[in-house]
Amino acid sequence: xxxxxxxxxxxxxxxxxxxxxxxxxxxxxxxxxxxxxxxxxxxxxxxxxxxxxxxxxxxxxxxxxxxxxxxxxxxxxxxxxxxxxxxxxxxxxxxxxxxxxxxxxxxxxxxxxxxxxxxxxxxxxxxxxxxxxxxxxxxxxxxxxxxxxxxxxxxxxxxxxxxxxxxxxxxxxxxxxxxxxxxxxxxxxxxxxxxxxxxxxxxxxxxxxxxxxxxxxxxxxxxxxxxxxxxxxxxxxxxxxxxxxxxxxxxxxxxxxxxxxxxxxxxxxxxxxxxxxxxxxxxxxxxxxxxxxxxxxxxxxxxxxxxxxxxxxxxxxxxxxxxxxxxxxxxxxxxxxxxxxxxxxxxx
Amino acid sequence: xxxxxxxxxxxxxxxxxxxxxxxxxxxxxxxxxxxxxxxxxxxxxxxxxxxxxxxxxxxxxxxxxxxxxxxxxxxxxxxxxxxxxxxxxxxxxxxxxxxxxxxxxxxxxxxxxxxxxxxxxxxxxxxxxxxxxxxxxxxxxxxxxxxxxxxxxxxxxxxxxxxxxxxxxxxxxxxxxxxxxxxxxxxxxxxxxxxxxxxxxxxxxxxxxxxxxxxxxxxxxxxxxxxxxxxxxxxxxxxxxxxxxxxxxxxxxxxxxxxxxxxxxxxxxxxxxxxxxxxxxxxxxxxxxxxxxxxxxxxxxxxxxxxxxxxxxxxxxxxxxxxxxxxxxxxxxxxxxxxxxxxxxxxxxxxxxxxxxxxxxxxxxxxxxxxxxxxxxxxxxxxxxxxxxxxxxxxxxxxxxxxxxxxxxxxxxxxxxxxxxxxxxxxxxxxxxxxxxxxxxxxxxxxxxxxxxxxxxxxxxxxxxxxxxxxxxxxxxxxxxxxxxxxxxxxxxxxxxxxxxxxxxxxxxxxxxxxxxxxxxxxxxxxxxxxxxxxxxxxxxxxxxxxxxxxxxxxxxxxxxxxxxxxxxxxxxxxxxxxxxxxxxxxxxxxxxxxxxxxxxxxxxxxxxxx
Ligand code: SF4
Numbered sequence: 001x002x003x004x005x006x007x008x009x010x011x012x013x014x015x016x017x018x019x020x021x022x023x024x025x026x027x028x029x030x031x032x033x034x035x036x037x038x039x040x041x042x043x044x045x046x047x048x049x050x051x052x053x054x055x056x057x058x059x060x061x062x063x064x065x066x067x068x069x070x071x072x073x074x075x076x077x078x079x080x081x082x083x084x085x086x087x088x089x090x091x092x093x094x095x096x097x098x099x100x101x102x103x104x105x106x107x108x109x110x111x112x113x114x115x116x117x118x119x120x121x122x123x124x125x126x127x128x129x130x131x132x133x134x135x136x137x138x139x140x141x142x143x144x145x146x147x148x149x150x151x152x153x154x155x156x157x158x159x160x161x162x163x164x165x166x167x168x169x170x171x172x173x174x175x176x177x178x179x180x181x182x183x184x185x186x187x188x189x190x191x192x193x194x195x196x197x198x199x200x201x202x203x204x205x206x207x208x209x210x211x212x213x214x215x216x217x218x219x220x221x222x223x224x225x226x227x228x229x230x231x232x233x234x235x236x237x238x239x240x241x242x243x244x245x246x247x248x249x250x251x252x253x254x255x256x257x258x259x260x261x262x263x264x265x266x267x268x269x270x271x272x273x274x275x276x277x278x279x280x281x282x283x284x285x286x287x288x289x290x291x292x293x294x295x296x297x298x299x300x301x302x303x304x305x306x307x308x309x310x311x312x313x314x315x316x317x318x319x320x321x322x323x324x325x326x327x328x329x330x331x332x333x334x335x336x337x338x339x340x341x342x343x344x345x346x347x348x
Numbered sequence: 349x350x351x352x353x354x355x356x357x358x359x360x361x362x363x364x365x366x367x368x369x370x371x372x373x374x375x376x377x378x379x380x381x382x383x384x385x386x387x388x389x390x391x392x393x394x395x396x397x398x399x400x401x402x403x404x405x406x407x408x409x410x411x412x413x414x415x416x417x418x419x420x421x422x423x424x425x426x427x428x429x430x431x432x433x434x435x436x437x438x439x440x441x442x443x444x445x446x447x448x449x450x451x452x453x454x455x456x457x458x459x460x461x462x463x464x465x466x467x468x469x470x471x472x473x474x475x476x477x478x479x480x481x482x483x484x485x486x487x488x489x490x491x492x493x494x495x496x497x498x499x500x501x502x503x504x505x506x507x508x509x510x511x512x513x514x515x516x517x518x519x520x521x522x523x524x525x526x527x528x529x530x531x532x533x534x535x536x537x538x539x540x541x542x543x544x545x546x547x548x549x550x551x552x553x554x555x556x557x558x559x560x561x562x563x564x565x566x567x568x569x570x571x572x573x574x575x576x577x578x579x580x581x582x583x584x585x586x587x588x589x590x591x592x593x594x595x596x597x598x599x600x601x602x603x604x605x606x607x608x609x610x611x612x613x614x615x616x617x618x619x620x621x622x623x624x625x626x627x628x629x630x631x632x633x634x635x636x637x638x639x640x641x642x643x644x645x646x647x648x649x650x651x652x653x654x655x656x657x658x659x660x661x662x663x664x665x666x667x668x669x670x671x672x673x674x675x676x677x678x679x680x681x682x683x684x685x686x687x688x689x690x691x692x693x694x695x696x697x698x699x700x701x702x703x704x705x706x707x708x709x710x711x712x713x714x715x716x717x718x719x720x721x722x723x724x725x726x727x728x729x730x731x732x733x734x735x736x737x738x739x740x741x742x743x744x745x746x747x748x749x750x751x752x753x754x755x756x757x758x759x760x761x762x763x764x765x766x767x768x769x770x771x772x773x774x775x776x777x778x779x780x781x782x783x784x785x786x787x788x789x790x791x792x793x794x795x796x797x798x799x800x801x802x803x804x805x806x807x808x809x810x811x812x813x814x815x816x817x818x819x820x821x822x823x824x825x826x827x828x829x830x831x832x833x834x835x836x837x838x839x840x841x842x843x844x845x846x847x848x849x850x851x852x853x854x855x856x857x858x859x860x861x862x863x864x865x866x867x868x869x870x871x872x873x874x875x876x877x878x879x880x881x882x883x884x885x886x887x888x889x890x891x892x893x894x895x896x897x898x899x900x901x902x903x904x905x906x907x908x909x910x911x912x913x914x915x916x917x918x919x920x921x922x923x924x925x926x927x928x929x930x931x932x933x934x935x936x937x938x939x940x941x942x943x944x945x946x947x948x949x950x951x952x953x954x955x956x957x958x959x
Contacts, residue, residue: 083640086639098802116640
C-alpha cells in the first residue's frame with residue numbers, strides 16, 4: 001500500500017549496550033520470577049535492533065509484568081489496567097516513527113483489556129506486544145486468570161475454576177493479528193531472537209511469553225521447561241522446516257486431512273511431514289490448536305516460535321497518508337477559512 | 349389585499365415525520381433569515397429512534413427557529429407558527445403554540461391512517477375549538493406538490509419528497525423572505541441530478557406563489573433586520589463550534605490534534621466535524637470503546653499532541669479511571685461532555701445539566717480537574733479554546749461541559765479573526781536542559797514540563813502510581829503522597845489567578861437578586877432578566893463559565909446581592925457547590941424534564957422575589 005522505510009534504515013546504528021537500557025530503579029519482582037529473564041533478554045536484544053534509545057517507548061498496563069517500563073531506561077508509561085494497548089495505539093498513531101512496545105499479562109491483555117487487544121490486532125499498527133502469560137493473577141495475590149486451566153484451585157476458586165480458559169494465540173490470530181509467536185522465559189536464546197523478530201515485523205507483533213510465577217503458580221509450564229520433558233513436549237517452528245521434536249528428534253507432526261498427528265520418524269521416515277509455512281494462515285490456525293494438556297493421553301507437542309506472519313498495511317501509515325493527502329488537496333489548514341466557513345454575511 | 353404586520357420577533361416550529369425533510373427545511377429558513385439580517389437561535393428536536401414508524405408521535409421530528417429584529421438568546425419558548433406536516437406533528441406540538449398562533453397544516457397528513465397513527469379519534473382540523481383558538485391555514489401540500497410536478501416526469505416518490513419545499517416557499521412568502529439562497533443551494537446540492545433540483549425549485553416557488561395568489565391569510569409579517577454588532581457573521585452549531593475551536597487552538601499552539609472517541613449521541617458530530625479537517629494535522633481515531641477513546645489520546649499526548657476526547661455522560665463514566673491517569677501524568681487533554689438526560693442511557697436525545705457533579709467528583713481519589721462550561725452554540729468555540737489553552741499551558745486534563753441543547757442548536761456568530769485569538773504557548777523542554785531534567789519539576793504555576801519520546805537525554809517513565817516530588821519516580825512515601833495531593837489541587841486552584849474575573853452579564857452589582865447560571869441556561873436566564881430589568885426590576889444575571897476553579901471574585905460578587913437564585917436543568921448541583929463553598933443561602937430552580945428552560949419559567953421564579 002505505501003512505502004515506509006524501516007526503522008533500521010532511518011536511524012543510524014547507535015552503539016548501545018544492554019546496560020544502556022537498565023534504568024536506575026530497583027527491581028521489585030519476587031526472587032525467581034520469570035520476569036527477570038524476559039527483562040534481561042529485552043535489554044540485550046534492543047542494542048541489536050538499531051533504534052535510538054530515545055525513539056523507544058514501553059507502555060504497560062497493570063500487573064506484575066507491567067512494572068517492566070520502570071526498569072527500562074527508555075521512554076515509558078505504566079498506564080492503567082488493560083489499557084496499554086489502547087494507549088500505545090494512540091501514541092503510535094500520533095508518532096509513527098517511534099518504536100513502540102507493549103508489556104502486558106494474561107489478565108491485563110485477555111481479561112480486562114481483551115477488547116483493546118483484539119482491536120489493536122485488527123488495526124495492525126506497528127507495535128510489539130509482549131504478552132507475559134503466567135496463567136495467574138500475581139499482583140493481586142493469586143486468583144485464577146483467563147488462561148488458568150479448568151479446575152484450578154485458587155483463593156477465588158476454592159472448589160476449582162469453572163472458566164474455560166482462552167487459547168491466547170488462537171484468539172489473536174482470530175482477531176486478525178499479523179504476527180503470532182510464542183516463547184518462554186526459560187529459553188532465553190529463542191526469546192531474544194523472537195523479540196528481535198517482533199521488532200522486524202512491520203505490523204502488530206504478538207509474542208506470548210510463558211512466564212513462571214514461582215509464588216502463585218510455580219511450574220505452570222514445567223512440562224515445556226523441565227529437562228526431562230521439554231524435548232518431548234515442545235516443537236520449535238522454523239519456516240520451511242518440518243515439525244520435528246523429541247530428545248532424538250525422533251518424532252514429527254503430520255497432517256491427516258486437517259488433523260495433526262504425531263508420527264515416529266524412525267519408523268515411518270520424514271515423508272509427508274508438516275513443513276512449516278509461516279505465511280499460511282489456515283495452517284497457522286491449526287498450529288494454534290496444538291494446545292493440549294501435556295498430561296492428556298495422546299496429546300500433541302506445544303509449538304514455539306513464529307506461527308504466522310503476514311504483510312498488511314499499518315494503521316498509522318494509512319492515517320498519516322490521509323492527513324498528507326488532505327494537505328496536498330486542500331493545502332495546509334487555513335485558520336481564517338476555517339473560522340469563516342462557506343456562508344457569511346456582513347452587518348454594517 | 350394582504351396587509352403586512354410588523355413584528356419584533358417570531359418563533360416558528362416545523363414538525364413532521366422524520367422523512368419529511370424537516371431539518372433541511374429548518375436549516376434553509378435559518379440560512380435565509382440570517383442572511384436577511386435577523387438575529388436568531390434554532391433548535392432541532394430529533395426523535396430518539398432513527399426510523400420510528402411513520403405517522404406516529406414517536407416519529408415526529410421538529411425544528412424550532414426564533415428570530416427577530418432585536419437580540420435573540422434562545423430558540424424561543426412557545427411558538428407563533430406551528431407547521432404540522434401530519435396529525436402526529438400537531439398532536440405532539442400543539443401545547444407549544446401560543447394562543448391565537450398560526451397552524452399551517454398539510455391536510456393530506458390528516459387522512460384516516462394518519463389520524464389513527466396519531467391516536468386522534470376525530471379529525472382535529474374539524475374541531476371548532478381549534479379554529480377558535482388558533483389561526484388555521486389548511487393546505488393540501490401533497491396534492492399541490494404533485495400537481496406542480498405533474499409534467500416533471502418524476503415518479504410519485506420523488507415528487508412527494510419535494511413537499512417540504514412547498515412549505516418552505518409558503519413560509520418565505522409569509523415572512524417576506526427571498527428565495528434565491530435556497531434556489532442556489534438546491535442547484536448546488538443536486539448538481540448531478542438537475543431534474544431533482546429543478547423539481548424542488550419549482551415546488552418552492554409554487555409554495556411561495558400559492559400564498560401570494562390565494563391570500564391564505566389576511567396579513568403577512570415583516571421582521572426587520574436586527575441591529576447587530578458590525579462585522580462578518582456565519583451561522584454555527586454548538587458541536588461544530590467545539591470542533592473548530594479545538595482545531596484553532598492546536599493551530600495557534602503549533603500542536604498536532606489527536607482526537608480519540610467513540611460514537612455517542614449527542615457528541616458524535618464533534619468527531620464528524622474534526623474528521624473533515626485533517627489538513628490541519630488533525631488525526632481522528634474512532635476507538636473500539638469509550639475507554640480506548642480516552643486512552644489513545646493519553647498516548648498521543650505523551651507523544652506531544654493535544655489529546656481530545658468527547659462523549660456524553662455514559663461515556664464519560666467509562667473514561668473516569670483514565671481521566672485519573674491523565675491527572676497523574678499531567679498531560680494536556682481536553683475532555684468534552686455533551687450532556688444528555690441521565691442516569692444510565694436516560695434520554696439520549698434530550699438535554700440536561702446533570703453531569704456537573706460527575707465532572708467535579710466522578711473519579712477515584714482526589715482528582716481535581718479544571719472544568720469549563722459553554723453557554724451557547726457559539727460560546728462553545730471560546731470555551732473550548734480557553735480549555736485547550738489551559739490544558740496546554742498548565743499540562744493538565746481539562747473538562748468542557750456542553751449539552752444536547754447547545755450542541756445541536758445554532759445561532760449567528762461574529763467569528764473572530766485568526767490573528768485576534770490569544771496565543772498559546774507549550775511547555776516543551778529545552779534540548780539543552782537534558783542534564784538536569786526532572787520529569788516532575790515545576791514552574792511557579794506548579795506546571796511540569798513536557799518531554800516527549802524522541803528527545804534525546806529525556807528518557808523517563810511516568811505512570812499511574814504516585815509520583816515522587818520532582819523525580820516522578822514511583823513513591824509510596826506517606827508524606828510525599830500528601831505533598832503531591834496538595835500540589836495537584838493547588839495547581840488547579842492557581843488557575844483562578846489567570847481566568848477572568850466575573851461581573852454581571854446583565855444588571856448591576858449590589859442588588860436585590862442575582863440569578864446565577866451556568867451552561868446552556870444562559871439564553872433563557874438572559875432573556876428573562878433583560879426583560880425584567882426593562883420592567884424596572886432590580887435583578888442581575890451572573891453567568892459562570894469557570895466551574896472549577898471558580899473566578900476569584902465570585903464570592904464577593906454573589907454576596908453583594910440580597911438573594912441568589914440558581915436555575916439548573918438538574919436536581920440542584922451548582923447550588924450545592926455554591927452553598928458549600930461560600931455559605932450563601934442560595935435558592936435553586938430545578939427542572940429535569942429533558943428540555944431547556946423557557947424564559948417564562950425563569951421570569952416567573954424571579955418575580956416571586958418581588959411580590
Ligand atoms: S507474584 Fe509471581 S509474577 Fe508477580 S513478581 Fe512475584 S513471581 Fe513474578
